[in-house]
Structure formats: structure tokens, C-alpha cells
Amino acid sequence: MSNNISIDQPVIEPADFDKPRRPKQVLFKMLNQWLAETAARVTESWMSVCTHRIQLGAQSIEIVGDESARKSLPEEGYAIAISIGPEESTGFLCVEKTQLWMLLADLLDLNPDALPHDRSPTQTERSMLEILIEMYVSGLAAAWPGRGDLTCRFEELIERPHRKRISTAHSTWIKGTQTVTSRFGISEIFWLFPNSPIEEIVEDSVDSGTSSGSFTAGSLVHITEQIPFVVTVELGELSLSMTEITDLNIGDILLLDQSVHQPLSARIQGQNKWKGRPVRRGHQLAFQVSEVVSTPARSDILPLGQTD
Template sequence: MSLSPLERLNFSEPRQLSAAEVRHLQRWQTNTCERITEAWGGLLFAPVGLVAGVIEPAHYRGALKSLPDPGIGVVLEVGDELIPTLLAVPSRLALGLLNQMLGPAEGEWPRERSLSPLEETLFATLVHEVSESISDGWPGIERLRVQLLESCRPRRCRRLPAESELVRCRWEITSGCGAESVDWLLPRASLEQLLETEEFTPVAADHQTDLEAIVLSLPVELSAQLGQTRLTMAELADIAAGDVLLLDQSVDRPLPLSVDGSVHWKGSACRVGPRQALQITAIVDVNGRTRQ
């Protein structure tokens, strides 16, 4: 008996999130990004694209070290237990969004600098919509409690539990200035407890129905093969109108009907009015077996 090779384990890496955790977090992040996009649409002169990106576990030190610097950190407390989380926004992205609040802005990113008092007030308006979207986007039965705590430099934040495992959720943003990303760090242990105790709403059936309807309405091209033959180059050059080519297909054998080169049915040639047709006589399964 042969033994399978041992999988190399890296104990320095945090363990992966469970499938259920990833599913709930993806739904939460997708809902949140959709709501932020809608809310910011009423504040910005030009729309921005915002989609949920990677969701992954991370160590405390490595996660903070990867945050933008300079950048703007926003501490948000979520849930009834007021779990501290950190939203890290690159400075140039914040300035680019603020420019979009004042008028159409495209081209290069603004030069990175500190926000003025007026800009801080305007940025707080954008962040407020983010906190509302996080609350509304929570896939639980009730809205999730979310409150803004403070702003800070992302790498100097001390609100997250030190030396703990975190979960990093990344949002990808595209604007007239280019693409950027925002990182949202959440304490893993507290987040897992929140996910375990929360009752989630089922995925709306109408969304699945709509998706099925779209898939079922997609056009698919079918092709029937009449047969094949082989000629020399000289014979091919001599073909003229009125010539009859002898194919390898017998007249009493059903013709194969294919989708993307894969045979799914067999049938007999027939006629419907002025058009040629194919009457299905057998179905071909994935193993090539036919059934009437």
C-alpha cells in the first residue's frame, strides 16, 4: 500500500476561515459595497466602482504593517459587544473622493497631504455612509449595531487586541483617478463569536430565480454533422458545381447533434415546410451511451 505524501504545514500562518464564515463574510461585504456605492452616488459628482475583494486571516503585526502610510484610519465598533475594527483608507484615495464631492475630477491622484478642517468634515460625511452601509449590509435578521469611535493613523492604531489574529476584508475602488483599495481589519475571535451567535437571513429566492431565468434564456448553438470525406488536393481543386461527394455517413445512421463539439443527441434528417430539420431519436449521456 502506498502512502500519500505528507502535506507540509506552516504553523506560522493563521488557520483558514471556515467555508461558512467565508460565505457569511462575502455576503456581508458584497451588501456593504453595494450600499456604499449607492449612498456615495448622491454625494460625488462622478460614480465610483466599489466591489468586495479578498477576505483572509492575518496576523496582527503583518496586517498593520501592510496598511497605507500615510493613510486615514477609522475605528468602528460593531455588534452589541462593541467589537473594535479598523478601516484603513489611503490618503490619496480620501483626497480623490473629496475632490469628487467638490466637482468632477479625473486624471492623476492628488498629492498626499493632511486633510484641512473642512475636508475632515466632508470626509466624515463619507465615513458616516460607510458605517450605515456596514450596519444595513449585515445579513442577519436585525441591523448590526455600528458606531464611529475615532480617527487615527492606521499603523498606529491601538484599538485592536494586540498580537491577535485578525480578519482582513479588502474593498477595491475604481475612480476617475485610478484604482485603490481599502482594508478593513476585524479581530478574528470576536468576529467568529459574532458569526456563531447570529441568526442569518436566507438568501432571497427571487435572486436565485432571476439567475436561473437568465441562464435558461442564454442562446446555445447546436450543429448537426452530415458526414465527412477525404479528398486529395488535386481532387479538391477539380470540384465543380453538380459534383456529388460521397460521405462516410450511412443514410440509415442517425446524425450526431453537438454543442461546442460535444455530441448530446442523435437524430434523423427530415423536412419541415421549406426547411431542413432533425428529429431526435436518441440522447447521448456524458459517457457516450445512448438512450432512446
């Protein structure tokens, strides 16, 4: 008696030496940047309309298989269908039902105890939720780390996607997880974007900025424009002796050299760039620019030690 054992042969894709695939590190670097920038942009957008503080944060990027993608669809939640890229590939932003009610509560300043978790949103409530969804999709498009915005469009809000036969005809998916911190606590939402179309967009984005392995002038300008700079807004200065410093305690007031009628200065790397005044945006302190400080031309800069 013989036992027949069937072993599936691995599928070996032919190598394309004319267009080799870039290392996965390039893909993950851009995806992580996209996830983080989307969180920052959506936080700013949602805070402009919500009555309570809400903040999104980037948590993780991973590549999952089709079966894992299907199982991760929320059973009692929603899948927000989004068309992505020039080929309009469909991806999903997945949220639990309670998370949508929390967003609606922060949008309308509702009492948390009055949230109707046991029913679906009415048409009016769905319309209001779609305002926040459109804001998210706009932030997703603008946050794309490649050249220009990525085409993204909100398609539909799908209730209980786990029970519906949503097409996931892709072998692998990009699962990007973000945290949502609000007055209700910390929860998670996540992307399910088809891997192959996104990887092709990344390839095209990287290839458009390089030529024969070297950067073009345009790509260098683009990279330079993405370099972050720390902007410091100075409230004022004062001098204290060591005794005064050690004696400082909670409730003590420090008198600064800045008059309340004088504009504040905003600096980059120690150089004055703008003058303005402090303002408030939602729950955050902000700085409104009232004057741009002109930078002296190179001919106006004297060598060290030289005077007029």
C-alpha cells in the same frame, strides 16, 4: 558540549462538545457576502452625493495574524476606527491619503490636478469626508447577512496609524479587501476587523436561525427573503427576418412596438409585476414604478385548455 534546543509546545484548546465550532466555510461564506453587499450599498450611497461615477467591489477575505495586521496599516494613510457589534469591538477601515483626497474631489467636483496630496485635510474637509464615512458605516451595518442590522458606529479618523500605537490586542484579524473604481483609476481599501468577536456574532446569528440542527419557520422566512430575483425591464419588441438580422450594422435604428407614451413593464420570471417609466439616477438608467400589476388569485387561474 551539548546544545539545548527549546521547542514551544502547541497550545491545544479544550473542545466544547456542548457548543461545537462550525466549519470555517460558514464564517467565510457570511464574510464574503457581507463584503460584497457592503460594496453594493456603499456604491449606491456614494453615487447619490458624488459628482462622478464611483464603484466599490468585493475582492478577498483572509484571516491574518496580529503582526501582519500591524504591518498592513497604511504609513501615510488613515485608519477609520469603527465599533462593531454588541460588544463594541474596534475594527478599522484602512485607506491611503490619496484615496481620501480622491473621494473629496468626487464629492466636490474638484480638478484632479489641484488635489493637495502634501497636506492633511482641514477641519471643514474632514467634516465633509466624514459624511462619506458615515455612509460607509451605515452600509456596513445594513449589509450584515444575519438577522437585522449589525450595530456599527464610526469612532474616529486616525491619521498615519502605522506610526501610532493602535491597540491590536487580538491574535487574528479579518482582512477584507475592496476595490474602488473611479475616474482616478482602480485602488484598494481594506477592513481590519477582530476575528474572535466577529466569529462569535456569526455563531450567534447562525444559532438563532437553527434549532437542534434544523431550521425554524422564522429562519426559513429569513432565508427566503434573501433569495435574489432577476427583474427584467422590457423596452419593447419587434420582429426581424434573418436577412434583416444579418444586415444590421452600427448606427441602424430598430423601431419597437412600444409607444413613447406607454409605460414599460418590469417582469420576474416572465410575469408582469410592475409598470413604470425610465428615469435617470446619477449616471445610471433607472426604472420608476408607477403601477403594481395585481397577481390573480388561484381561483381565477384556469387549467390549461379550459375557457370561461
